[in-house]
Amino acid sequence: MAQKHPEDRHPMLDQLSQLWRNRTAVAGLVVIIVFILCGIFAPALSPHDPIDVALYDQLKPPAWSEGGSTKNILGTDDLGRDILSRIIYGARVSLLVALVSVGLAFCFGTIIGSISGYYKGRLDDIVMRGIDIILSFPYILLAIVVVAYLGPSLQNAMLAIAITYVPRFARIVRASVLEESEKDYVMAARAIGARDLRIIFVAILPNCMGPLIVQTTLSFASAILDAAALSFLGLGAQPPTPEWGADIARSRALILRASWVMTFPGLAILGAVLGFNLLGDGLRDALDPRLRD
């Protein structure tokens, strides 16, 4: 058997091992996995039904404070619903919203960006101008306006977030495709008669995955944050859906009486977003050496 040279290792292995050595990135990954598991196994993990109203158990404080009981570890809200259960189910909602909106933005952004970067010229100018226009709406305002027009619902919030995220994917893919399409292997592919679509999606795009993966991870973080903000404003998830942002909005009226109702959903948002940001930063260090500092 031929001896293995270090050069024979797939570069991805190096990147993975580098990621593994980055303790903060691994911590982020662990946090994300915990939230994903919560989302998937929510019915098994949560002690109570998240939307079951229990009027005898209104505003019970967390178990460790006076008057709390182990029945509702994180306490209950003004309708007697178990906060821990709502947070566990909330992971499902938030992750799903992030998955759908980032997924949509990823697909459309990649298609738009690769076509724009590959064909260049007039088409590129027009597409990039359009992207600039979307980017000239301040963060979250466009999403608010879209939902305000379409009507408040979780689906529309996802759609709105997807629209606002298309530009960042389109720009990254375009820049990578512009760079890659000058290289010899693309010329080789063209010489053997490959069609444009094949060149873009089979030859070029796999080589642009690094920055795309980084952007996707970081977008998951901001999508969770934006979806929570929209729901907080009453434009996303509608009651009685267990959603972290919406639960914080409900708790505003209780700030004088029951601070625990607002504390835990906020910590859940912070934790989930932090997890994706930690992993995103680690991935950037591993996959995108140009951005390393």
Added chain:
Amino acid sequence: MAAYILRRILILIPTLLGVSIIIFFMLHLTPGDPAELLLGERASDEALKNLREHLGLNKPLYVQYGLFLKRLVTLDLGETIWTRQKVWVEIRQRFPATIELSVTALMISCTLGMIFGIISATKQYSAFDYLSMLGALAGVSMPIFWLGLVFMLIFSVNLGWLPISGRLSVGVDLEVVTNFYILDAVITKNGPALRDALWHLIMPAFTLSTIPTAIVARMTRSSMLEVLRQDYIKTAKAKGLSQFKVIFKHALRNALIPVVTTIGLQFGVLLGGAILTETIFAWPGVGKWMYDAVMQRDYMVIQNGTLFIAGLFVIINLGVDVLYALINPRISIK
């Protein structure tokens, strides 16, 4: 240079036009027309017809867009639907509140962000560096609408140090000149009002500054590290200059170039974040106004307010780009 600025200004026109097209058609192409949105599903046909006529909704879309543009060019932003106020009048009253809040938040972000960034870079891999960068990451990940409520709970409800919401306490007299309350209090030499206005500003401004502070700190650190590795810094150190001089006289200047761009871009984050912050703290600015308009479906305010904010944002970005070209001699302008 002049050609570059001129070209950037010319690009502004199609961008603003595109913004207006998006805002206009988004409203008019969504299912259900504004009249139905306003009056609800059970409105009588006659009422709908009257309102459509009043708002000009019975004309073809391109005519409506034309009229919309014509009004914009003459800076006529129309009236709000419910209160029948001129949109301009509302903006003039509310915009200073938003600017007061955003600029204060931006000042906090620049100061704190740069201090933490510089110290972290000069003491790379120290405990301070790790902690402040972890803090910055938490800051970027912070749901500020929640943080604002936490601040409220701690500083207003529990400690009673800061007022819970609004811009001025009931019973504090202030002669309004510019609608910038801080400025007004200074102009009219009104000490108690100045104190009160500043007191009200603290919590919302810190809430709003969270994300930009974190971003500026991270940017300053990485930019500073980049510069500190360069040869001329080694030379400066070899010459025996003090650490202070090396950092503040030699390194900081070049390190700040990308930071300035970052700071400029934070205006968008601030204007967006202002919607959340103002809503929580009942701060009577443009953000709260937009939120109320969304809740009441006042599409005139949504449409024209969005246009105003987006237009402002485009112009600020243009300013930042030009400034960037001016302070960075290395950028080549073709």
